[in-house]
Amino acid sequence: MTREPITREPGAPGRRRIVVAITGASGAAYGVRAVEVLNGLPEVETHLIITAGARRTLAYETTTDAAAVGKLADVVHQEDDLAAPVSSGSFRTDGMLVIPCSIKTLSGVANCHDDNLVVRAADVTLKERRRLVLVVRETPLHLSHLRLMTEVTASGGIIVPPVPAFYHHPQTVDDIVNQTVGRVLDLFGLDTDAVQRWEGSQRAARGARARRGSGARAPEAGDAPAREQATPAGP
């Protein structure tokens, strides 16, 4: 049986719909990369919402802006458009990703305070028992932050703080961003090239030796932090 090629038209058969929201937590680069990776997957129809807070962090932290990121999505919705399709459970989606997710948006979701499209779409995602992933970025965390995360988890959401892994020996900020974005997209069953997967300690040791041989040394305990690769701290 021959399969129809997947067209990129919104609503075309065979495409999975993912809602992506970028909010004003530090780490706008995670949201940008997620949209870039999804743009490379023709089987995914991306619905994008960028908050006013995210427009600020995009300006402070990246060299891109909301207009450029929006061009990579299939459909862009405005934060205040509570009549957008993703505001209703009758509009079928395969889930929603908030990346990065601010504490304000986390609180909105935990308390069903649906006064903007990000929180409303997240609430809809939970009520329809679809996948909701919040990449909550804040540190340190006080008890109310932790309670909000517990609330969302109890309602079926998944909290994924963007905590870097080091087993894949990241050399650049890009490596760290890619790994987190790839692991987040794993949660939607989307296998991308972004992730470097753990394939056992022997293979990791071989990789580290090869890097040492090529002059690119894996970081070791006691190394000074690589200043030129450091991500700027958020407020």
Ligand SMILES: Cc1cc2nc3c(=O)[nH]c(=O)nc-3n(C[C@H](O)[C@H](O)[C@H](O)COP(=O)(O)O)c2cc1C
């Ligand atoms: C540069 C910058 C970095 C910020 N970093 C964070 C952060 O890491 N986590 C957070 O919860 N809020 C952070 N904020 C504050 C949020 O932007 C603010 O609470 C905003 O109202 C969030 O709204 P939104 O969730 O609708 O985007 C930051 C603000 C700025 C300007």
